Amino acid sequence: MVEIFDNIHKIYQYRSPCGELADYIEFFSESSPKATREHMADAPFKVRLFPSWTPTFWFNLGSPYQLLISNKQYSIQTDEDVLLLRDTIVERYNLPTDHIFTVKFSPGGFEAIFGIKQSFLGDKPVHLTTILPNQLIQKIKSVTDFEERVNLLQNFFLIMCKKHGHQKHEFRTVQKAIETYHISHMEYNSSEVAREIFATNKTIYRYFNQVVGTTPKNYFSTIRVRTALQNYVAKKPDFSPYDFGYYDMSHFYKDVVKFTGRKLIDNLA
Numbered sequence: 001m002v003e004i005f006d007n008i009h010k011i012y013q014y015r016s017p018c019g020e021l022a023d024y025i026e027f028f029s030e031s032s033p034k035a036t037r038e039h040m041a042d043a044p045f046k047v048r049l050f051p052s053w054t055p056t057f058w059f060n061l062g063s064p065y066q067l068l069i070s071n072k073q074y075s076i077q078t079d080e081d082v083l084l085l086r087d088t089i090v091e092r093y094n095l096p097t098d099h100i101f102t103v104k105f106s107p108g109g110f111e112a113i114f115g116i117k118q119s120f121l122g123d124k125p126v127h128l129t130t131i132l133p134n135q136l137i138q139k140i141k142s143v144t145d146f147e148e149r150v151n152l153l154q155n156f157f158l159i160m161c162k163k164h165g166h167q168k169h170e171f172r173t174v175q176k177a178i179e180t181y182h183i184s185h186m187e188y189n190s191s192e193v194a195r196e197i198f199a200t201n202k203t204i205y206r207y208f209n210q211v212v213g214t215t216p217k218n219y220f221s222t223i224r225v226r227t228a229l230q231n232y233v234a235k236k237p238d239f240s241p242y243d244f245g246y247y248d249m250s251h252f253y254k255d256v257v258k259f260t261g262r263k264l265i266d267n268l269a
Contacts, residue, residue, distance in 0.1 A: 002048045004229050005267050011035040012102075015150050021157055023175065024109030026054060028153070029102045030146045033062070042096045049090045050260060051222055053212050055110040055118050056084050057128060059140055059149075062099030065092055070123050081137060082125035085118055087213065089261060101140070101149055107178070107219070108171045108211040113160045119213030132156075173197065174211045177204050178223070186224040186245040190216040225255040232264075 001008045011032055017025040059081045067074040068091040069084075076082060084090060110118050114131065128137055136156060140149050180196045181188055193216065194201045208216040228244035232252075241252040256264045 001045065002267065003050055004226070004233055008047060011039055013146055015146070018154055018158075020161070021113075021154060024106055024112050024161075025157070026104045026106050026109075028146075028150045029104070030061075030149070031098060031100050033097070033099050036098060037096065040096055044096065045094055045098075047092045047094065049086070049092070050226065051088055052086045052226065053107050053118075053214060053219060053222060054086050055105045055121060056086055057103040058082050058084065059101040059128070059137070060099075061101055061141060063095040063097040065094045065098060067092055067125060069125070072124065074125050076125065081128040081141075083121065083128055083131055084125055085121040085123065085213065088123050101146070103153060108174055111211065112168070112171050113157050115163070117210065117213070119209065119211075121213070170207045170211050173199060173204065173207050177208075177216065178219075181220050181223070184245075185243060186220070186227065190220065193220075221255065222259070225252075225259040228252060229256060229259070 012029045012035075013032060015028045016022070017028065058076075060076060060078060062078070064075065064077045067076060067082075070088050105113075105118075108118065110116065116131070136152070140152055143149055143152070176197050177193050177199075180193050184192070184196075188196070190204060191201045194204045197204075204216050208214065208219060212219055224244055228239075228241065228246065231244070232239045241247075241249050244252075246252045246255070253264055256267070260267055
């Protein structure tokens with residue numbers, strides 16, 4: 001399965017965070033062993049995920065799996081749980097008995113809760129035992145209900161927010177810049193975004209590197225091609241590259257190759 005091009009959501013259930021955590025977390029999700037068996041036909045399968053700059057917790061509730069990140073392979077055992085920055089293409093090779101519980105943070109949301117800059121995470125898996133208390137990890141893995149897992153983590157995150165989630169100016173500025181970029185229909189460059197939020201280009205450049213771990217230009221390019229590609233796949237006859245700030249289809253195609261590592265026609269094959 002390939003993110004955006006295939007319906008990877010069909011084997012997952014999702015839950016939005018509570019209001020207090022909405023700025024920091026995109027969603028909680030958990031794969032369904034039953035749905036996985038139905039859709040994957042009891043065979044090993046692969047999930048390919050594209051860059052998003054959204055730190056993600058993966059709690060392993062099922063079988064071991066393999067990760068391919070920046071051409072490096074990692075073996076994740078049944079008792080291992082990891083954090084990924086999602087700054088590059090990730091491929092996860094799974095057995096039919098795969099079962100994973102996920103927490104996907106918004107850009108900068110991980111730092112807001114834990115006080116750890118996501119730019120320090122790098123492009124390799126980080127063991128969750130270095131981030132979360134082992135007792136909490138084991139409790140999350142021992143309960144049998146998705147909602148119970150979500151509640152356990154939300155309660156912990158809310159406690160952590162009181163220590164670290166004091167809505168730093170840098171985080172709020174980055175959030176406002178991202179919102180402004182979306183409102184502009186992804187046409188603004190970083191200088192124009194900076195002007196709209198009454199900041200200097202130098203300031204948002206520094207804040208994006210601190211909070212997200214990349215430049216505003218690179219991040220904006222990532223979310224533009226993500227959004228445009230999702231629209232292309234869902235509504236191909238009505239798709240227009242101009243709606244997403246592209247000069248023409250050739251400009252869009254080049255961005256897709258850079259983003260996915262493949263030509264558009266190869267992704268759709």
